Amino acid sequence: MSQVIILKKKIKKFNKEINIPGDKSLSIRWVLFSSLASGISTSKNLLISEDVLAAINVVKKLGIKVILNKKFCKIYGKGMSGYQYKENMSLNAKNSGTLGRLLLGLIINSTKKIKLIGDASLSKRDFKRVTYPLSKFGVTFKMSKNNGLPLIIKGSKSLKPIKYIEKKGSAQCKSSIIFAGMRTDGKTIIKAKKSRSHTEILCKYLRLPLKVKNKKRFDLIEVSKVKKINPINYDVPSDISSAAFFLALTALSNNSKLLIKNVNINPNRIGIVSIFRKMGIKINFRNKRIYKGEKIADILTSSPENIKPINCPINLNSSAIDEFLVIFLTVAAKADGVSYFKNLSELNQKESPRLKWAEKILKMMGVKTIVTNDSIKIFGNPNLKINKKIVIKNYLKDHRVFMASVIAALSFENKKGWYIYDKDSIKTSFPNFLTIIKRLNSEK
Ligand code: S3P
Numbered sequence: 001m002s003q004v005i006i007l008k009k010k011i012k013k014f015n016k017e018i019n020i021p022g023d024k025s026l027s028i029r030w031v032l033f034s035s036l037a038s039g040i041s042t043s044k045n046l047l048i049s050e051d052v053l054a055a056i057n058v059v060k061k062l063g064i065k066v067i068l069n070k071k072f073c074k075i076y077g078k079g080m081s082g083y084q085y086k087e088n089m090s091l092n093a094k095n096s097g098t099l100g101r102l103l104l105g106l107i108i109n110s111t112k113k114i115k116l117i118g119d120a121s122l123s124k125r126d127f128k129r130v131t132y133p134l135s136k137f138g139v140t141f142k143m144s145k146n147n148g149l150p151l152i153i154k155g156s157k158s159l160k161p162i163k164y165i166e167k168k169g170s171a172q173c174k175s176s177i178i179f180a181g182m183r184t185d186g187k188t189i190i191k192a193k194k195s196r197s198h199t200e201i202l203c204k205y206l207r208l209p210l211k212v213k214n215k216k217r218f219d220l221i222e223v224s225k226v227k228k229i230n231p232i233n234y235d236v237p238s239d240i241s242s243a244a245f246f247l248a249l250t251a252l253s254n255n256s257k258l259l260i261k262n263v264n265i266n267p268n269r270i271g272i273v274s275i276f277r278k279m280g281i282k283i284n285f286r287n288k289r290i291y292k293g294e295k296i297a298d299i300l301t302s303s304p305e306n307i308k309p310i311n312c313p314i315n316l317n318s319s320a321i322d323e324f325l326v327i328f329l330t331v332a333a334k335a336d337g338v339s340y341f342k343n344l345s346e347l348n349q350k351e352s353p354r355l356k357w358a359e360k361i362l363k364m365m366g367v368k369t370i371v372t373n374d375s376i377k378i379f380g381n382p383n384l385k386i387n388k389k390i391v392i393k394n395y396l397k398d399h400r401v402f403m404a405s406v407i408a409a410l411s412f413e414n415k416k417g418w419y420i421y422d423k424d425s426i427k428t429s430f431p432n433f434l435t436i437i438k439r440l441n442s443e444k
Helices: 024-036 050-061 097-106 128-135 171-182 198-205 240-252 271-278 324-334 345-349 354-365 399-411 423-428 433-441
Strands: 005-007 015-018 038-044 065-068 073-078 089-092 113-117 140-142 151-154 163-166 188-193 210-214 218-223 257-264 283-291 294-302 338-341 368-371 376-379 390-392 418-420
Touching: 005 399, 015 433, 024 038, 024 050, 024 073, 024 097, 024 171, 024 198, 050 065, 050 089, 050 097, 050 423, 097 113, 097 128, 097 171, 128 140, 128 151, 128 171, 163 171, 171 188, 171 198, 171 218, 198 210, 198 218, 240 257, 240 271, 240 294, 240 324, 240 399, 240 433, 271 283, 271 324, 324 338, 324 354, 324 376, 324 399, 345 354, 354 368, 354 376, 354 390, 354 399, 390 399, 399 418, 399 423, 399 433, 423 433
Parallel strands: 015 257, 089 113, 163 188, 390 418
Antiparallel strands: 005 418, 038 073, 065 073, 113 151, 140 151, 188 218, 210 218, 257 294, 283 294, 338 376, 368 376
């Protein structure tokens, strides 16, 4: 199948209701927690994407039985000591930073050497952010020169609890340390800059020994050794990071309206909603409820008259971290004035250097930017017309570069065409992305 998609026309006006697949962060966490539970856990609406399949394959390799079909996934956990470690085994996190980093915290008790590998994009990403705190527990690592993958971990049976200050606002880093703390006698204490709280919420729901004190900018987390995890039956809510593409598409379409059902609106994930509202885009949460500790709602949005620029407050950075690219390429490009986003060096640490990609793509679109290592100013143009061939390729197959570009292409008509390569990249997080686009573009 051709890997390039060619788009020349703006999407037609729509008024629809859609369902988005399960949340990626929650799906991976469910797989990992269930693999350590004592008994059988069942999930519905688990995201079936390459990142989650990589998590399933890793736990299978560690000796855990998994049954996966279209309706459900069952994981036959064998308790906290159920993993079978083999000398020099290798575990493949593929494209998933969340899997690679969280897993290291979980296998910290292996006295056998384990090699962690990943694909070309993950191998370039920074693992020091987790190996540094984990080594304080008494674990040894052999790292690649660039601090990426492959790396070798040799755990220990006599782990010491740690005190750590997590300053990046990285939920992966925080969660990796929580998992390591769950395997360690004594109290591990983390002062963590605010970030998505799914791991803590699952721990609380499972009544694991974890305490959280929420401060204004930080959370103080205390975790002790976990003896037993009960099986977790979980109906995974939909992913706001996937919904984000359609919020942006609606914002740039004419007279359109969209209802997205059953979305996880964890307060540390809804930065995009605050940003859109500040830019004058209406977003309403309907039917708000709590599911196993997570906030859920149906999201209703519609096309605004015009879009205001934003000086984005930095306290929204972590809660919109996966959404900035689509925000830059769509609403900020179309806003009536200059938008400014700062303190965002983390964006260049993702599946591809996204701040750099935003700059490149906006330039191709004819949108002026001023970019530094950690900030971007976008000179929005409400009357933007594109009339030149735009080619998006060689972006390390970053799924969000592909999807954000498709949304920009459907929002800014271009008779010469957008040629967006590596369609398969969506398989990591949102395999039916293009199917939903087709549905929105059809009369039915
Ligand atoms: C994630 C945390 C974020 C996010 C990623 C998923 C998670 O990464 O970008 O897509 O599930 O914990 P960081 O922890 O690096 O900010």
